[in-house]
Amino acid sequence: MSAEQKNQTGGSLLELRHIDKTFNSGSVSELSLFKDFNLSVARGRFVCIIGSNGSGKTTLLNLLCGGETPDAGQILLGGRDITKEPEHVRSRRIGRVFQNPAFGTCPQLTILENLSLADRKGKSYGLSRGVSGKKLDEYRSKLELLKLGLENHLDLPVANLSGGQRQALALLICTMTPIDLLILDEHTAALDPSSSENVMELTRSFVQEKHLTALMVTHNLRFALAYGDRLLMMHRGKTVLDVCDGEKEALHVRDLTERFNEISIEDGNDV
């Protein structure tokens, strides 16, 4: 039983029940990743997920977002079964920032056009004007929150922005409309240290202000400890560490690396 489940009963926003997932089923390269995997996340939690390559972090996110479907089991978001929902339908309630800064925005379109599109998320895209002048001030004030000066370059194609700027914009875009769940998929991994810090600070402030529930996969152990209020360590499709609040705050990077090493030894150093 995880720390989360001990602390609270019911009221969880996200629930994964008895998830099975096997890749390349029936072939020599068959890989059974998840076997009866369970996870429940309470509303308002900011969960950091760490783990070595192949531990199932990314698959977990793909299962949540709809890029992969589980072989068995159920995924519930806000009490609704979304296991079979297509990716684009889930996206209306789930925001995702990708590792690759090029994924979260449309490079050819301008900042303004990107924001205007994002503003309509979940609604219809008809034949009305793509960019409305009425919203300009609102967009500017939102861009000011990023502290990157983008509010003065509304008509610049996003392709001209740096990775850090794009990632900050992607974060703004996917939290612009009300969402239930924010997924951060190693979203600082491709950025330089100072951009990473900036994007992480923005992440913290957006999650706090909008009371979002967030799942963040990261390889940066320092970020995993400094941000969020729950930490999961995954290994071979299992949760090997699950701590909340005070317990998490008591952890040090050293503890995590030790735990990583233990796992590595268990596996005969093949990690």
Next chain:
Amino acid sequence: MDVFLGLFTGVVQEGFVYGIMALGIYVTYQVLNFPDLSVEGTFPLGSCVAGVMIAAGLNPWLACLAAFVCGAAAGGITGLLHVKLHITDLLSGILVMTALWSVNLAVTSGSAVMPFYNQPTVYTTGPAALIPDSQNSLRAVVVSFVFCLIVKVLLDLYLKTKSGLLLRAAGNNPRYVVSLGKDPGNMKILGLMLGNGLAALSGCILCQREESADIYSGTGMIVLGLAAVIVGINIFNGLKFLRSTTAVVLGAVLYRGVLVAALQMGLPTNYMKLLMAALLTVVLVAYQTMPAGRRKKHVS
């Protein structure tokens, strides 16, 4: 001098009509990043539909609308094959192009050429009748120009609507469209419908000038359209005040001009398609403009 003027008006007139098709290819190839071959079938489809309707005494303007709708339907099938049945983009186009050969023959009841001489066409009725018959070739240029201009302006306006922005996003970053809660596959289908509708409209207008529909008229349309898009965008986009759509139309006129010039310099007509392909090859090598990041599969 008169000969030269005649050639010039011919090039400009045809260039504008092919420009409409090139705008269609601009939508599929440039905006959607989809190499759509069904155009080779939808272009003559437009002309066959128009030919049959006009020969039957129906309104030529109605024929234009019908051609657009038929082309859009065929483009929709290309899209469905690709998006719903997961057939590759090139193959979806080839399937539809091949199937349309029979469809076009069915439309014309089996004849490869469908003449409708002396029937009213868009070049002789409606607003075109304001220009007297004596100014025949000028009238043809004006009609072609106005048609092309209207299509271009409507396309420009569309690409600035919410739906248009989403279409551009679907070609540029399908993942982004998914994250906005929309299925990029549907946008692809929509774009293919638009592109092929325009190709059919172009075929419909071209055949009305010749007063005869020809099921062979589609051969080489991909090459012509692509050349127009690539030449136009690379040569004319340096001029910042020109929109891409304008550049594409100018590209069509320029490309047409080069072909006609070659014929005038004594190239036998039989070598026309060879020249078209050779020219596009030169253009492709010169600019190396395969759109970056073209993905083999759409994000489903």
